[in-house]
Amino acid sequence: MIDSIILSYTTFVYFAAFMLYLLAMVMNRELLARLGTYASLIGLTAQTVAIILRWAASYRMGIGHAPFSNLYESLIFFAWTLMLLYMIIEWRTRNRTFGTFVTPLAFLAMAYASFSPNISSHIQPLIPALKSNWLISHVITCFFGYAAFGVSFGLSIMYLLKRLDASEKKNIFLKLIPPRGILDDLNYQMMVIGFLMLTLGIITGSVWAHSAWGSYWSWDPKETWSLITWLIYAAVIHSRMVRGWKGKKIAILSMVGFFCVLFTYFGVNYLAGLHSYAQ
Amino acid sequence: MKHSTSKHRHNPFWDFFASVKLAIVLLIILAIVSILGTLIPQQRDAVEFASRLSPFLLQIFISLDLFDMYHSVWFRILLGCIALNLIICSLDRLPATWKRFSARLEPDRTKPFDDLPQEQSSRTDETPQQAGGRIGRLLQSRYRKIREKEVGGDRFFYAEKGGLSHFGVYFVHLSVLLILAGGLLGSFFGFEAYVNILEGEQTDTVMLRKKMRPLKLDFEVRCDRFTVDFYENGAPREYRSDLSFLVNGKEIKRVGVLVNHPVEFMGVTFYQSSYGPAPGKTVDLRISGPGSGTSPIPMKVESGKAVDLPGGEGTFRVIDARGDIMNMGSAVLISIQPANTNETVEFWVFKNEEQALSRLPGPMRQSLKFNPAAFKPYTFFLDGLETQYYTGLQVNRDPGVSVVWIGCFLMVAGLFFTFFTSHRRIWVRVLGIGTGSRIDVAGMANKNPVGLERELDRLMKDMRKTAAGYEDV
């Protein structure tokens, strides 16, 4: 399949982007960072094309459906949204150091999807329960949310690193990271977007479950973990809004939240459940 | 704003439940409890796990309802605490929010203009009257609420928008209450059940999932037809049941139910959830024995009906017919009632006898129970079962669902309001200086200061565009 071939090359392009961003920070060369941006753009474009090709291919096979229906496709979509969000942030802030902390997540997701022996990249026909526009909205919103939380996770690491910086230190790597205030604001914005998207994701998922199984909420482990993730971020938003927590505490909580995201995504497969990704 | 500001200040109960610290603690407790619920097997899955616990632990688990914690009393109390927390916290803060929303601020306040950045001031050759008229029209086109004032030839404007953003949070919190209420409504006045109906048959009784006891509906459902089609790889592509609903024997409605496309009848919703083969009524058998000569006699028999053996040594009946048993293919259970004794002989006959024998565990192979020649001198062969499908329907009533959906909608709308709008208040003053005037712009917002700054910049630019003769101060 041409699409999975393009996608596996994209994996390397993202890795190259990561290395370029990283080297740019270590060696303090703006040119390398710019090359990193080009690599990211090429990767994102190729990935977009591959996703569309895959979509078209499923229709040619007579089992047409949007390419968001199994673990492979969801990981690809996660990486895609992560890179899209990242490109928007880079463009808005005109700062390329974020790339060092976000591209590796996209690379890892792609690598896991493309090279794990347990994950099939075949286009599979959908069982009737998965044929639903609500399910497509569910996957899109959830993974947008996860990507925003992923960016927030990267920003939190940057924040914690930046704390090590001090005016008398000569560490270029740390100096290049934007000031803490900016990181903190951006981090909160990402969590807010993620929270909104996760809320939409849980709701669309419930609507789908309701039409497919007759129950909008059945406490299956995947559902429950998405609720746990949601509760954690709700707690973070409240602690910041109302108790005025900022900076380090929020960064650490964001990392806890992202751990919950990862568990919702992968860990739950080790618990029993009825989600189709758990194969 | 840590302490409540209202008249309830001295009530410790009120203070406790008005606290946001409590909210954070409750949200985290709820998260931890939910984690436990995914680690401890719940409901039906719990049986195996429970059998491995020591009696003492088992007692503790059972008395704390840990095998069905999401439906336990203490879990509902926890949700109740969150609801109470939300209600009291909102009531506690609403008056202050209302004040902030509705405060009538004067156009000629000077405080917003203290430490005004350079760019937000400019000069024009027009008189304050001319410039003021223009600016008034510009503001009018952009803001909903405008107030203006004239003091000694100087013009003052006040404009605001996005006041409702103060209430987004209340919508979100109300939506949480609605969703909880909807869930409660469903669990008190609804039910979850299932029913399997053979093609062509009808029923008015469904099985409650939790209590595993039958429930009689006020009407009957008939499955007129069941169809399923498959992908090349054998997975089902689509399946559907054509149902009829009957009240007092009269057909009221005919409709098709597909996966993801449930139908509702008299407040009860039917979901296509599963299907399966069910052996039908007729069985094709061949029997060899006395009178059959070289080739066995084919017979078409109906399940359950007694049929005479070809030689008249007694009768036999098909008392069970399975589409598949133990992965050995279809089989029927034959019961023979010999004419001369009361002892019946029962044995299974497989369609594919060789394959079945090879899969049977050794000792069972010798058993007469699996020997199609168990009743001498006959041997039975199974040629085929007429299979029918049964449709598996999930049957629910949930009067809370619409409340939950309204809550969900309100939550999303509320979150949009909270996160993406802000209450922006803007002051513009036009002061006469010499023959021209000076224009100052200042603003205030309840959140998103960067957005406000951008808006002020844009406003300044547009004011410049509408008039010639401006110059920056």
Ligand code: HEM
């Ligand atoms: C359970 C789900 C809850 C959700 C989804 C939720 C959601 C939110 C959101 C989105 C905000 C706005 C944050 C912002 O402006 O950036 C907020 C603020 C707030 N929440 Fe909640 N909340 C929940 C529970 C609670 C509870 C139980 C309380 C109890 C006291 C509470 C009290 C507050 C308060 C006081 C604010 C600040 C309001 C203000 O800006 O004046 N929340 N909440």
